[in-house]
Amino acid sequence: MKLSVIGCGYLGAVHAAAMASIGHSVVGIDVDADKIALLNSGRAPFFEPGLTELLTEALASGNLTFSTDFADAAGAEAHFVAVGTPQSKDGLGADLRYVNAAVDALLPHVAPGDVIVGKSTVPVGTAEGLAQRIDPTGAVLAWNPEFLREGFAVEDTLRPDRLVYGVGAGAERAESVLDAVYHVALDANTPKIVTGYATAELVKVSANAFLATKISFINAMAEISEVTGADVTALADAIGMDARIGRRFLNAGVGFGGGCLPKDIRAFRARAEELGVGHSVAFLEEVDAINLRRRDRVVDLTTALLDGDVTGRKVAVLGVAFKPNSDDIRDSPALDIASRLAALGANVVATDPEAIANARRMEPDLTFGTIEEALTDADIVLLLTEWKDFTGIDPVWAASLVKTPLVIDGRNALPHTQWIDAMWEYHGLGRR
Numbered sequence: 225m226k227l228s229v230i231g232c233g234y235l236g237a238v239h240a241a242a243m244a245s246i247g248h249s250v251v252g253i254d255v256d257a258d259k260i261a262l263l264n265s266g267r268a269p270f271f272e273p274g275l276t277e278l279l280t281e282a283l284a285s286g287n288l289t290f291s292t293d294f295a296d297a298a299g300a301e302a303h304f305v306a307v308g309t310p311q312s313k314d315g316l317g318a319d320l321r322y323v324n325a326a327v328d329a330l331l332p333h334v335a336p337g338d339v340i341v342g343k344s345t346v347p348v349g350t351a352e353g354l355a356q357r358i359d360p361t362g363a364v365l366a367w368n369p370e371f372l373r374e375g376f377a378v379e380d381t382l383r384p385d386r387l388v389y390g391v392g393a394g395a396e397r398a399e400s401v402l403d404a405v406y407h408v409a410l411d412a413n414t415p416k417i418v419t420g421y422a423t424a425e426l427v428k429v430s431a432n433a434f435l436a437t438k439i440s441f442i443n444a445m446a447e448i449s450e451v452t453g454a455d456v457t458a459l460a461d462a463i464g465m466d467a468r469i470g471r472r473f474l475n476a477g478v479g480f481g482g483g484c485l486p487k488d489i490r491a492f493r494a495r496a497e498e499l500g501v502g503h504s505v506a507f508l509e510e511v512d513a514i515n516l517r518r519r520d521r522v523v524d525l526t527t528a529l530l531d532g533d534v535t536g537r538k539v540a541v542l543g544v545a546f547k548p549n550s551d552d553i554r555d556s557p558a559l560d561i562a563s564r565l566a567a568l569g570a571n572v573v574a575t576d577p578e579a580i581a582n583a584r585r586m587e588p589d590l591t592f593g594t595i596e597e598a599l600t601d602a603d604i605v606l607l608l609t610e611w612k613d614f615t616g617i618d619p620v621w622a623a624s625l626v627k628t629p630l631v632i633d634g635r636n637a638l639p640h641t642q643w644i645d646a647m648w649e650y651h652g653l654g655r656r
């Protein structure tokens with residue numbers, strides 16, 4: 225089946241390569257000519273485990289091409305819209321200009337019966353509006369939210385834990401085309417939910433709102449643990465043993481970041497306000513506030529541990545990506561903390577296995593280096609992204625490099641007894 229994927233970022237590039245790998249003939253289209261040139265040469269424009277291999281294989285098979293020309297989408301039966309929906313510059317809501325521009329550019333090239341498939345995360349009600357614009361072309365709209373996690377994007381795309389189809393006019397055509405697209409996942413008994421546009425849109429934002437709430441819940445417990453001498457990690461283990469709660473997404477630390485959870489909970493609040501039901505998700509304001517307080521906590525703790533003044537003190541920052549196995553620094557708690565400490569006068573040297581190039585573009589005044597360069601003569605070490613490269617550091621070796629063996633484990637991810645045995649003063653978050 226011939227498919228087009230409009231927008232080849234973290235979501236679209238993986239989707240295009242994954243769909244080509246299961247036998248579809250896919251054209252990926254993006255307005256960014258540099259990105260398209262990289263993709264056509266088999267190089268991923270960002271770090272995502274397994275993506276380069278998938279791209280190389282799919283390009284060699286002839287199943288995958290990339291283009292800046294929307295005319296190349298003609299002839300595809302399904303057109304996936306995977307462009308960005310960032311937070312607006314002037315408010316909390318989602319900026320839909322890229323979705324609108326992509327649909328406008330695509331419509332002259334669609335034929336009656338084609339299925340336009342929304343994958344971007346959008347405010348509830350967006351699909352209904354788009355369906356009306358698409359209707360005169362005879363094409364059909366489906367909303368098929370994406371739940372992939374960065375770092376596991378290839379795996380999640382090829383083996384999703386569920387498929388959600390939001391359908392409206394032309395529902396039968398939309399379902400049969402999507403079934404053909406996802407035949408491999410469906411043959412593997414992946415559950416499928418077919419519903420209306422509004423539910424499909426809401427499934428996506430409510431899933432992210434729930435995940436964000438779970439993280440902020442445990443971080444709120446970390447705040448309480450910090451003043452009571454309790455240990456939030458033991459608490460998470462204990463409550464997580466209740467199958468109704470579950471241990472996943474109960475890791476307290478510097479909180480959530482990335483290109484999804486922060487902007488999606490804000491856009492959800494903004495949309496609910498527009499709909500006159502802002503009170504229903506007002507709690508997300510607190511979820512956001514708890515999350516952002518965790519960054520303040522690390523800045524304040526660092527300052528306190530350095531006797532109230534970070535000026536001229538060397539701070540080794542381990543990790544700038546928003547999570548491990550990603551080079552994404554969008555709304556990264558780690559990069560935010562590093563740049564705030566630098567703004568306070570600290571001599572910050574940050575390191576990351578994959579995200580330094582992106583971080584340098586965003587924060588050109590920060591100093592970046594290797595793990596060894598960051599640790600050498602450091603007054604304090606901050607673990608802010610739990611890459612294996614960092615959690616596996618030998619604390620005896622690290623102690624031999626630093627000026628003072630003082631560490632804040634911002635992800636509660638270091639083997640703390642080993643660090644303490646190696647004579648480090650260890651500070652977890654929400655732990656004694």
Ligand SMILES: NC(=O)c1ccc[n+]([C@@H]2O[C@H](COP(=O)([O-])OP(=O)(O)OC[C@H]3O[C@@H](n4cnc5c(N)ncnc54)[C@H](O)[C@@H]3O)[C@@H](O)[C@H]2O)c1
Nearest residue numbers: 231232233234235254255256307308309322325326344345
């Ligand atoms: N990143 C994820 O893990 C993830 C997972 C699920 C859902 N989403 C959602 O998917 C969407 C895309 O996210 P992303 O992280 O891939 O963003 P991204 O910024 O990495 O990629 C967006 C791409 O769209 C391109 N683009 C912008 N305007 C365009 C246009 N008019 N025509 C063609 N291409 C255009 C950009 O050049 C860019 O390459 C967002 O709505 C996001 O919330 C992302």
Ligand SMILES: O=c1ccn([C@@H]2O[C@H](COP(=O)(O)OP(=O)(O)O[C@H]3O[C@H](CO)[C@@H](O)[C@H](O)[C@H]3O)[C@@H](O)[C@H]2O)c(=O)[nH]1
Nearest residue numbers: 370371372373374439473474475479480481482484546547
């Ligand atoms: O217990 C936890 C789990 C995660 N995080 C942080 O939360 C953020 C988000 O992590 P994760 O959800 O794994 O990453 P994303 O790749 O942003 O994925 C989320 O956002 C995507 C885009 O919408 C969705 O598709 C995914 O289902 C959803 O998990 C990161 O900063 C993590 O460090 C914590 O602080 N504690």
